[in-house]
Each structure stands twice: as C-alpha cells, then as structure tokens.
Amino acid sequence: MYEHGWPDPSCFAKHEEHAAALPRSISGFDIYSATSTPSHLNHEFLDHGNTPDATSSASTRSSCSKKTEVDYDESIGIEMQIAKTPINSSDSNSRSKLFTNVECCPSLQKHSTKSVVAIIFGDGTESKLNPLTKRRSDGAIPIAANYRLVDIVISNCINSNITKIYAFTQFNSTSLNSHLSRAYSALGLGREGFVEVIAAYQSPEDNKWFQGSADAVRRCLWVLEEHPVTEFLVLPGHHLYKMNYKDLIHAHRSSGADITIAARHAATVKRNPGLGYLQISSNNNVVAIRDKTEGGPEKPSNESSSTKNDMNKRGDGEGYWSMGIYVIKREALVKLLKWHMPNADHFSTQVLPGAINVGMKVMAYKFDGYWEDMKNIEAFYQANMDIRLNKIPGFNFYDKDAPIYTLPRCLPPSMISDAVITESIIGDGCIINNCKIKNSVIGMLSCIRDRVMEDVQRSTGTTTDIPIGIGEGSYIKKAIIDKNARIGQNVRIANKDNVQEGSRDANGYAFSGGIVTVLRGAVIPDNTVI
Structure with missing residues (x-):
C-alpha cells in the first residue's frame, strides 16, 4: 500500500x-x-x-x-x-x-439514510395483548422462540442502514429496557450508530409522565435536535413486518412531502388498526385522516369543512389504513409540536390531521407486503403458527440478506431424545424427551418430558427445575404458555367448553379468541382440566 x-x-x-x-x-x-x-x-x-x-x-x-x-x-x-x-x-x-x-x-x-433518526415506541398502555402484557410492554413479548417483537423493528432499521435509534418507553418497561440495553449496546452500528432508551421521566418544568407519542417526542426534542438530521422516522415497536425504509424515505424525498405515512389498502386489513383511516387522492396525497371505529360511523379528526368539501368535489378518497409509520421532516416536526400544536398528545389523532389543516404536504406510501399489528392475542398466536411453517409471503427469519437481530445468549443447542416433533420451531437450550410436539413454537430453555403438545406457543424462560415447566402426562392444545408457568402432571388444556373470552386470573389462565393463555408464573395443579 x-x-x-x-x-x-x-x-x-x-x-x-x-x-x-x-x-x-x-x-x-x-x-x-x-x-x-x-x-x-x-x-x-x-x-x-x-x-x-x-x-x-x-x-x-x-x-x-x-x-x-x-x-x-x-x-x-x-x-x-x-x-x-x-x-x-x-x-x-x-x-x-x-x-x-x-x-x-x-x-x-434520496436513497441515503445517514441523515435519518428512528424513534421507536415501546407501547404498553391499553394493550390488547393482555395477559401477556401484565408485566411487560408489547415490544418485549417473545416471538418465534428466540426473539422479541421490538427486534423486528430495530432489525428493519439496521438493514435499511438507519443506525441512530431512540426507543421511548414508559409502561411496564423494565423487561424492554433491559433487553434493548443488553442486545444492542455492543452491536457494530458504526462510529455514530446507537440504540438508546429514553424512559419516561418527570422534571421541574413538567411533573407528568408522557401523555402520548407526540407529547413524548415534544418533551425530548432537546435530545433529538442534537443530531444534524433531515428526517425522523417514527415507528411502533410491536408490529411484525419487513420493510426497506430506504424506499419509504426515497418516496418521501422525491415527493417533497413534509410528512409521509406508510399505509395499507383498507381491503387488505382484517380489522381496524386504530392508527387512522386515510383518504388518499390519485397522486397519493393524504387529503383527510379519520378515526374510523369498528362497526360505527366515521368520526372526523380535526378535519376542516373546507377539506371535506374539496375532497368531495375532486372525488378523492381512496381508503387506506395508516400503519403508524411516519417520516417527518425535521423542521416540520419542530413547527408542529412547538408552535402549531403545543398541547397535542398523539400523532395519529391530533398531529397528523393538524398538519393537513395548517397546509403541510402529507403523502401516503402504499405498502403491500406482510404486516401484522398484533392487535390481539388471536393475531399474535396466528402469527407464530404461520412463522413455524415459514409461509408468510415476503417475511421470514431465515433471510441472510435481511437478518433479524437479537440478544446473543450463547445458549447450548437443544437436546432432543425419543421425541416426535412435526412442523414446529424449537428455541435454543431446550431439553425435550419422550414426548410428541406438533404445530408448536417452543421458547428457549424449555424442558418438556412425556407429554403431548399441539398448536402451542410456549414463551421463553422455563428451566429444568421440576416445579417450573410442564408435568408428565399432560396434554396441551391451542394454548400460549407464558414464562415460568408451573403445570402439574396429567393436566389437560384444550378449552373443552369452547370459551371465547374470559379471565381466570385467580386460577392462572385466561381466554381470548378461544385461545387459552397460561399466565406468567401461574401454577396449574395436577389433574386440572381447562
């Protein structure tokens, strides 16, 4: 040289x-x-x-x-x-x-993402994933045996060369904060890269906790403005999807938008994500944002009468659901939160509709890939069942070009003996002996002996200690077993009465969408039938 x-x-x-x-x-x-x-x-x-x-x-x-x-x-x-x-x-x-x-x-x-900072929200309030969120936020919920939901979003950022990442946390955040600080502190994100947790705080100027996503960002602008960036990428921390954010940012810059919202066509979404219903014109301009409730009338969100009249005259209004993913220009974000809407608490229902009202250019980025917002227990369960078969179009955990990152735990390989396992995923460090497992996702460090499991999602955290785990002679079907549950011998969990919804917290389990969830740390006595 x-x-x-x-x-x-x-x-x-x-x-x-x-x-x-x-x-x-x-x-x-x-x-x-x-x-x-x-x-x-x-x-x-x-x-x-x-x-x-x-x-x-x-x-x-x-x-x-x-x-x-x-x-x-x-x-x-x-x-x-x-x-x-x-x-x-x-x-x-x-x-x-x-x-x-x-x-x-x-x-x-237009394709460079070096000047972008990602803001990830670890949701935990009013979660529909209860009881899995009794002691953790949505982003900390285990997925696919070895990962957490927040790993999906952070991996999307890293694979899109976005390495400046802030994670805002508040409710039930202990587990999520611990995972983020341990998993990504030593990851090679370059000289300027980082994953930094901003936990909710009180100050002499404001003794309240974060009132919503917009309030959290406003109160932390003094941190965010330290970086000479051009855009902020706002992301929910508990959705399951793969997206190259470079394409989203390129579309945002090419259109000259102040705000770009990732959206899915209403016909492709099974249920209301609760993140805003977008009326989109033929050139992808967002002309109105509504809070459209399931089974009820549409309720305008800060929508002026002139906007509605213009929309009706032009014939605009193709329906899309917001995905809760936004690219916002730096100067637009500061103006909205500091000057136009200093008291707004939420992006989806206040800030974004307000941006349209003050004349900012709001565009839609149409995304047609796989996307699951984990709105309820049934959606979470079905996502795990689809993952085990690796049959989700455009999404898998085995893509070498877009890997999913998580905390390296250095666990031993799973040990399996005298067992029949079909169409299942087994996490690291498991001991499985003399049992039958079918259509299941078994979390790391699980110990299973002499039992039958079908259509089961078992979370991380069981050990070889006899009181913790699944007892001999047990049969479990279509259930979610949370961390450190103690299930005795000859227990049968199969929802024999076909209960769709119900809480049995005192007994250590709950029903949601016909799926049985055994609570974290629950004790199910021998010979119990659920």
Whole structure:
C-alpha cells in the first residue's frame, strides 16, 4: 500500500494517463480533503474495462458530469468529482476550481439514510395483548422462540442502514429496557450508530409522565435536535413486518412531502388498526385522516369543512389504513409540536390531521407486503403458527440478506431424545424427551418430558427445575404458555367448553379468541382440566 492508504502507483503503470495523474506527494492529496474518510473513495474509474461493476457504475453516474469521474460518499451524502488530469499543488486556482465541482447528486442522496433518526415506541398502555402484557410492554413479548417483537423493528432499521435509534418507553418497561440495553449496546452500528432508551421521566418544568407519542417526542426534542438530521422516522415497536425504509424515505424525498405515512389498502386489513383511516387522492396525497371505529360511523379528526368539501368535489378518497409509520421532516416536526400544536398528545389523532389543516404536504406510501399489528392475542398466536411453517409471503427469519437481530445468549443447542416433533420451531437450550410436539413454537430453555403438545406457543424462560415447566402426562392444545408457568402432571388444556373470552386470573389462565393463555408464573395443579 502507498502512503496514507492509497494503492501503490506501480499497480496502475499500464494506464499511462492515470499514472501520470496519480498523486506522488502529500500535497497531491489536497484534492480529497472534501471528505474525512478517504478510504471510501472508489478507484474503479482507473480501469472501467476490467471492473465487474463498470456498467452499473457508469449508468448510475450518467446524470453527473461527463468531464470528471465521480464517487459517492453516503456517509456525507455528496458526489466527489475527481479530476483525471494532474493537479498542480502550487496552483491555487486549479485547486479551488476542483473544489467547486464537489456537489450534491440528488439521484443518490434520496436513497441515503445517514441523515435519518428512528424513534421507536415501546407501547404498553391499553394493550390488547393482555395477559401477556401484565408485566411487560408489547415490544418485549417473545416471538418465534428466540426473539422479541421490538427486534423486528430495530432489525428493519439496521438493514435499511438507519443506525441512530431512540426507543421511548414508559409502561411496564423494565423487561424492554433491559433487553434493548443488553442486545444492542455492543452491536457494530458504526462510529455514530446507537440504540438508546429514553424512559419516561418527570422534571421541574413538567411533573407528568408522557401523555402520548407526540407529547413524548415534544418533551425530548432537546435530545433529538442534537443530531444534524433531515428526517425522523417514527415507528411502533410491536408490529411484525419487513420493510426497506430506504424506499419509504426515497418516496418521501422525491415527493417533497413534509410528512409521509406508510399505509395499507383498507381491503387488505382484517380489522381496524386504530392508527387512522386515510383518504388518499390519485397522486397519493393524504387529503383527510379519520378515526374510523369498528362497526360505527366515521368520526372526523380535526378535519376542516373546507377539506371535506374539496375532497368531495375532486372525488378523492381512496381508503387506506395508516400503519403508524411516519417520516417527518425535521423542521416540520419542530413547527408542529412547538408552535402549531403545543398541547397535542398523539400523532395519529391530533398531529397528523393538524398538519393537513395548517397546509403541510402529507403523502401516503402504499405498502403491500406482510404486516401484522398484533392487535390481539388471536393475531399474535396466528402469527407464530404461520412463522413455524415459514409461509408468510415476503417475511421470514431465515433471510441472510435481511437478518433479524437479537440478544446473543450463547445458549447450548437443544437436546432432543425419543421425541416426535412435526412442523414446529424449537428455541435454543431446550431439553425435550419422550414426548410428541406438533404445530408448536417452543421458547428457549424449555424442558418438556412425556407429554403431548399441539398448536402451542410456549414463551421463553422455563428451566429444568421440576416445579417450573410442564408435568408428565399432560396434554396441551391451542394454548400460549407464558414464562415460568408451573403445570402439574396429567393436566389437560384444550378449552373443552369452547370459551371465547374470559379471565381466570385467580386460577392462572385466561381466554381470548378461544385461545387459552397460561399466565406468567401461574401454577396449574395436577389433574386440572381447562
């Protein structure tokens, strides 16, 4: 290697014009001072003919200057135009002329996510996933044996090259805070990357807890504004989906929107997600946001009469549900929360409809991939059952190009002996002996001996201690067994009376959508029939 990490000039000797132009002294490196990371520069322009990516490289850069070769440094979002002719270090005019060619390339800048900060909300209030959320927030709920729901959203960010991530937590947040701090503190997110928890707090200026998502962001703007970013990406922390946020951000920048809302067509959503019903025009402009209740009339959310009249005149109004995913320009967010709506608590019902009313440009990004908002126990159960078969279109845990990250626990492999297991997922560190398991998801560190389980989701946390686990001779079907449950011998859990809804907290279980959930730490005596 040549000094300062540059290639030895001799390796380019066959390219006479380039060898002549190659810097021979430290003064020649002045041409690269526009970037602080010279190692990012791409030297493939020295031999396009022998470079595998020459065709794609040339086409990508065709919109830029033809007189100079260019290289894109995503970390600072600019195009570097590199001269092919020698630079005279003593000629200040030639050097200053070169620096005037350092300019922004819009076609590539729109795809960069370096200037984006993600804000993830670990929901916990009014959760429909009760009783799984009695002692944890939604984002901390186990999924697919080895993961937590919040891992899905954070992995989407990392795979989209968004590495500045804040997680806002408040209700039942102990488990979630612990997981986030342990799982992502040592992950290689680059020099500027981080996953930082912002827990709800009280201050001399405001002695209340967070009143909602918008209130939380407003009270923490002093933290968020420290970063020189252009957009904030607001995300729920408990949804199950895979999305390349680069495409969402590209659509946002291309449209010149102040706010872009990810949305799904109403016909593809089984139930009201409760995040806002969007009326979208033919050019994807959001003309109204409504709070549409299930089985009831539509209720306008801060919608002016002029907006409704304009919408009716134009014939706009294709129906989409908001996914609770928003890209918001930095200046738009500050104006909305500080000046236009200083008392708004929620994005979905107050801030976003208010943005339309004050004349901001709000666009929709239509997403047609798999998306599950985990609105209830039945949805959570069915998602796990679909995951075990790896049959969810566009989503799986085995994608090497978009992996799902979580806390590395360094557990031993599961030990299975004399067992029949079909169409199931088994987590790490399990001991399974002399049993039959079918259509089930078994969480890590589970111990199962001499029993039958069908259509079961078993959460993380059981041990080999006899009081904790599932007793011998037990039969369990279509159930969720939470962490550290103690199930005695010869217990039968199959919802024999077909109960759809009901709470039996005193007995250690509950019904939701016909699914039996055995509570965390519950004790089910021997010979119990549920």
